[in-house]
Amino acid sequence: MNDILARRARRATLGIALSAALAAGIAPVTAIAAETSSPTGAVALQTEDAAAAKEKAYAAMQEALKTLEAAKDAASPEKLAEIDDDIAAFQEIYDMVVTEAAKRREPLPAMQANVDAAQAKYDEAHNRTSGLQAELNKAIDDGASNETIKQLRSEIMSAERREKSCEDDLHHCQRRLESQERQVQYFESEAEEAKAHIDEDIAKRNALLGDLEKAQAAYDDACKAYEEAKAAADKATSPEITKPAETTKPSSSAQPAETAQPASSPATGKYAPSSSTK
Known part of the structure; x- marks a missing residue:
């Protein structure tokens, strides 16, 4: 309230100075500058600036x-405890799936x-079947006996059964693998997801x-x-600052000593001129 009154008083002072300047035919800027440059005006401006600051x-x-x-509410003990509980829960899940x-x-x-191993057995059986098939084709081309051809076909059938069995074993081993x-990928994915939740909650807690x-x-x-601003304002409004220093009237100098009048001499008669010698 004191600061507001001080500013109002300052504006009133400037208004009076402006009115007086217009009445006296003085430029308003000159009058206001004179007002603000005076000790009282400078103190008033300093006080107003300090109050505004x-x-x-x-x-x-x-x-x-x-x-x-707002930051205290966001990072209240209750909310931090909730985040810690989430971290603990996801940490438990993470440890389990890992x-x-x-x-x-x-x-x-x-x-x-x-x-x-199953792949090697299958490759061996397949090569055996392919080899017998090539041998049969050659025997037919060479005009081999029916007994030879029949024997080769029997061996091919046995090799194909062996190949089929090895292929089944290979597929079984592959499916198990x-x-x-x-399953490993599933649990690793669950671990990554749990870890992401943990990191997110930790980052959230640290941010709060x-x-x-x-x-x-x-x-x-x-x-x-x-x-600091309050101290400056208090200092600006203190009596020692706001009260303009009184101009001390210089002491009157000693009066000059009166010049003594010369004492009047007694009237003397005229000296008679000396007679000339005739």
């Missing part, structure tokens, strides 16, 4: 306080070895605490700035 600092402090309260993935990954090398790999720390620092700085 104080109000601005107070508004900034209040805004920083609102931000701080363990399961490791268990299902363990037999993969042996299963892959079974596939490789693929199924085991899918970081915002709270920044808001607290900003509020502390705003309070410090307000205290």
